Every structure is written in C-alpha cells, then in structure tokens.
Amino acid sequence: MTKRRPTPSRVAVQVRRALRDGGSAEHAAGVQWFFKKPIKSHGWYTAALRREAVGLRRSMLNASGLNFVVRVADKLFSGSVLEERVLAVLLLENLTESFGDAEFDLFESWLDRIRSWADHDALAHYLIAPMVAANPARVKTVFRWAKSPDRWHRRAACVALIQGTRRKMFYLDILKLSGILLRDQDDMVQKGLGWLLRETAKADPTRTVPYLMGIRQAAPRLVLRTACETLPRKTRMRILLAGPRP
Numbered sequence: 001m002t003k004r005r006p007t008p009s010r011v012a013v014q015v016r017r018a019l020r021d022g023g024s025a026e027h028a029a030g031v032q033w034f035f036k037k038p039i040k041s042h043g044w045y046t047a048a049l050r051r052e053a054v055g056l057r058r059s060m061l062n063a064s065g066l067n068f069v070v071r072v073a074d075k076l077f078s079g080s081v082l083e084e085r086v087l088a089v090l091l092l093e094n095l096t097e098s099f100g101d102a103e104f105d106l107f108e109s110w111l112d113r114i115r116s117w118a119d120h121d122a123l124a125h126y127l128i129a130p131m132v133a134a135n136p137a138r139v140k141t142v143f144r145w146a147k148s149p150d151r152w153h154r155r156a157a158c159v160a161l162i163q164g165t166r167r168k169m170f171y172l173d174i175l176k177l178s179g180i181l182l183r184d185q186d187d188m189v190q191k192g193l194g195w196l197l198r199e200t201a202k203a204d205p206t207r208t209v210p211y212l213m214g215i216r217q218a219a220p221r222l223v224l225r226t227a228c229e230t231l232p233r234k235t236r237m238r239i240l241l242a243g244p245r246p
Helices: 008-022 025-035 046-064 066-076 082-092 101-113 117-134 136-146 151-159 171-181 187-203 205-215 221-227 233-241
Strands: none
Touching: 008 046, 008 066, 008 082, 046 066, 046 082, 066 082, 066 101, 082 117, 101 117, 101 136, 101 151, 117 136, 117 151, 136 151, 136 171, 151 171, 151 187, 171 187, 171 205, 187 205, 187 221, 205 221, 205 233, 221 233
16 A cells, blocks of 8 residues: 655644644643633643654654745644644744745735734744844835734734844834834734833843833833833833823
C-alpha cells in the first residue's frame, strides 16, 4: 500500500488532534477566567506549546522545507482554538529573516482572523514587528492600519513598531502614529499605544519624556500610565500627576 504523502491540511488536522488530546481541562478553565470573555482553549502552558512547536518545525523543515511550514501555520491560524493560532506563530518565530513580501502580506491577512489580544500580540510582535524592523519601508503599512475601523488593525499599528523602537528606530513615525491614535477610545488600542510609548521611553528617554509631558493633558489615562511604567518614580509622578483625571 502506498503511504499517503503529507499535505499542510493533513498535518494541520494531526496537530489539532494532538493539541486537543494534550491539553489540561483545569488550565483551560483558568485561561477562560483570565480572558473574562468566552474563548476556546485546550489548556496548554506556553512553555509546553513552544517545545511542541520547535519539534514540529524541525521535522517539517527537514522533510518538506520552509514553505510547507508556512502553509501549515496558515491552516492553524484559521482555527477557532487559542492554542492553534499561537502554535502557528511559534512555528514561524525566529524564521522571519527568511521571509519576504509574500509572507508579510500573508501575516497581514491574518489580522482579519484575530479572536483575542493573545493571538493578536503573538502575531504582531513576533512575526510582523521583526519584519517591519528588517525592512523600514513597511512602516507605511502601520498608518493604513491606524485608520482601520477594526480595533486589532489599530492595535497592530502600535505593536508592529515595538521591535524597531527597541533598536532606536522609527521615532518620528511613532510620534506621528501617536498623534493619530491618541484619542482612540478602544482600550485595546490604548494599551497597544501605551506599550509602544513605554518601549520608546526605555530606548530613548531623552526625547520621549518631554513628548509624554507634552501630551499628558490630552492622552487617555491608560495610555499615560502604561507609557510611564518603567520610568523613574519622580519622572513618572511628574507626568501622571499633571495628566487627565481617570
């Protein structure tokens, strides 16, 4: 009998079965409590999920090559279970130097499949952000996302620049993006912008602290509080005490 050749669809089915069988019902209940709103989870811990992804990636690369791994990840990120989408990202993290515009466009299309901030941040921070930092011309994409009616695209506009700002890139772009999103009423977007400004303040406090002082009356409290988290206490209090009321 001829053995059936593995395809991305067949591998994805096998992975889904393994995720279902290897999870923890107790931890899944904890995940549900953590997210507050309904979310499908098999109850995997991140460390165990990463080990699973590393082994699977190695075997698929050896047997079928990088494009096959990408196609399997694409199938998994279409899933309804949290671990399927996170595993899809874990399969591809640390491989972004091998990707080009086709993969970047694919990952952008995944933003339409987001179901929670967890799979969003995995995608935006570990796949999209390093590709933006590697090719600064891609920064123009974040301004298109910033004007999207979809909260996850607007949050991605912020998270996509975090890897770059840690390398002291994109400062002027970040100020421009902040100006666009500063009055956004969505808490997920506010947290994303605050995260970006926090990392920018860590990388370049000399320029960022005066900027935060300048926006303290206009910025939502959540943005300011998040942006100031790692600043020295005196600096943090100087910004927050003069900021808007909660």
